[in-house]
Amino acid sequence: MDTLATKTDPAKDLDVIVVGAGMVGTALAALLAQAGMQVALVEARAEPLGWHDVDDTQAGARxxxxxxxxxxxxxxxxxxxxxxxxxxxxxxxxxxxxxxxxxxxxxxxxxxxxxxxxxxxxxDVTQAALNDLVREHPKVACFFGAVPRTLQTTASGRWLTLADGQVLHAPLLVAADGARSALRDLAEIDVTSDDxxxxxxxxxxxxxxxxxxxxxxxxxxxxxxxxxxxxxxxxxxxxxxxxxxxxxxxxxxxxxxxxxxxxxxxxxxxxxxxxxxxxxxxxxxxxVQRHARQYVKPHLALVGDAAHSIHPLAGQGVNLGLMDAAVLAEEVINAWSRGAPWGELSTLDRYERRRRWDNTAMLGLMKGFRELFGSRMPVFTLARNLGMSGMNRLAPVKRIVMRQATGERGRLPLSCR
Ligand SMILES: Cc1cc2nc3c(=O)[nH]c(=O)nc-3n(C[C@H](O)[C@H](O)[C@H](O)COP(=O)(O)OP(=O)(O)OC[C@H]3O[C@@H](n4cnc5c(N)ncnc54)[C@H](O)[C@@H]3O)c2cc1C
CATH class of the missing domain: 3.30.9.10 (D-Amino Acid Oxidase, subunit A, domain 2)
Structure with missing residues (x-):
């Protein structure tokens, strides 16, 4: 295991543990660390992706x-x-x-x-740039080639035991480990699922x-x-x-x-x-579209695909995940800087309230699109063709749709304004 934990005593000094160093988890870790919080970033892959892994002559598939x-x-x-x-x-x-x-x-x-x-x-380009922000950051302890094994809760926070036996503790543990989140299962959070x-x-x-x-x-x-x-x-x-x-x-x-x-x-x-x-x-x-029934529990929060995975037809998945990271970071940093308990539900519920509606609306919209466009019934074909061509002539409606698609929805966190 590649451990940069020498910068801190991970069992004692952590403010937040983030599991999953994909685009969403890494962005979250960087936001928290840049505000001065002490973060552990736990990732299953053995090595962080770097610029040397990105081909400058050929585009990556994802x-x-x-x-x-x-x-x-x-x-x-x-x-x-x-x-x-x-x-x-x-x-x-x-x-x-x-x-x-x-x-x-x-x-x-x-x-x-x-x-x-x-x-x-x-x-890979986004990931390489985000990795640069955390790799050498003095407030981030990276644990690569590491996966959680067990999870315990006490009044002071969450205790996470890694597969190699190391134990980490923090007032807040965040699952950013993707659509099939193992941490979400360890925390016994159920999902609704639409194959x-x-x-x-x-x-x-x-x-x-x-x-x-x-x-x-x-x-x-x-x-x-x-x-x-x-x-x-x-x-x-x-x-x-x-x-x-x-x-x-x-x-x-x-x-x-x-x-x-x-x-x-x-x-x-x-x-x-x-x-x-x-x-x-x-x-x-x-x-598979999935949505966690809860985003938060005491001392625990889900972000990104661990909280919701969505059909790629409107290209929203990582954008929603980055908004989760930005809103959670804003709420947690606000609480931490006032000396309030950032891992407790009084703080975490605000994150869930700010994000659940937006994510639910987008998941519902994608389901509606699939059903409308997936139907071969003549009435649906007529409706969507008339609807599309009609909307194409309605500039104000198109402007509203565009604002939604470009992410300008609801109260944005300060980091995104
Ligand atoms: C075909 C396709 C096209 C898409 N197109 C778009 C698009 O145009 N726009 C858009 O916004 N979104 C798009 N998406 C969705 C987007 O790719 C995802 O929403 C995004 O990658 C989720 O990021 P994440 O960081 O939450 O999760 P992930 O990218 O899944 O990252 C999770 C991280 O956790 C790690 N991990 C997993 N398990 C463990 C464990 N047990 N312990 C430690 N670490 C673990 C993984 O190695 C990984 O690094 C698309 C998806 C697909 C399938």
């Missing part, structure tokens, strides 16, 4: 559409300049259409009154036409197909593909040669960017 609000948080943290220097692709336009009908809707940054609608960023019977098939492609800074998505019979713009070394013909479809269709797609897969993508996409050739590995992710 990308996220980061909203301008997430960009502000990453700027506040100090991660964004390194990300922007390495590789981020802004998009100013979005096109969404019904592959089974005639409905189509277009959005633009100008209509929304913003500089960009968002950026497509490889997850969407869909898988996301993910790859990177090069098209014959440039993407024009536009994120495109077609709703097809099996699920949505997104072409997300990527610019590599000034070449704007790359796209990251997320094709959500039935497991049976995903089996068929995964069995194709790269050439045949590129052709299938081009056809399904109506050849809007010309010819398509696959230039990365092809990966599959089963899609």
């Amino acid at each position: 990308v996220s559409a980061l909203t301008p609000v997430s960009q502000r948080l990453l700027t506040h943290l100090g991660a964004w300049p390194a990300m922007a220097r390495f590789r981020v692709t802004p998009y100013r336009y979005m096109q969404v259409w019904d592959g089974e009908g005639s409905g189509e809707i277009h959005f633009s940054a100008d209509e929304a009154g913003v500089a960009v609608l968002g950026h497509i960023v490889e997850n 969407m019977r869909q898988e996301a098939v993910v790859t990177t492609v090069k098209c014959t036409q440039t993407h024009g800074g536009t994120a495109r998505q077609a709703f097809l019979e099996g699920g949505p197909l997104a072409f997300l713009p990527l610019t590599l070394n000034d070449d704007a013909r790359f796209c990251s593909i997320v094709w959500s479809t039935t497991p049976e269709h995903a089996d068929t797609l995964a069995g194709l040669t790269p050439e045949a897969f590129g052709q299938a993508l081009g056809e399904a996409f109506g050849h809007r960017l010309g010819g398509v050739s696959v230039c990365g590995g092809i990966y599959r992710f089963p899609l």
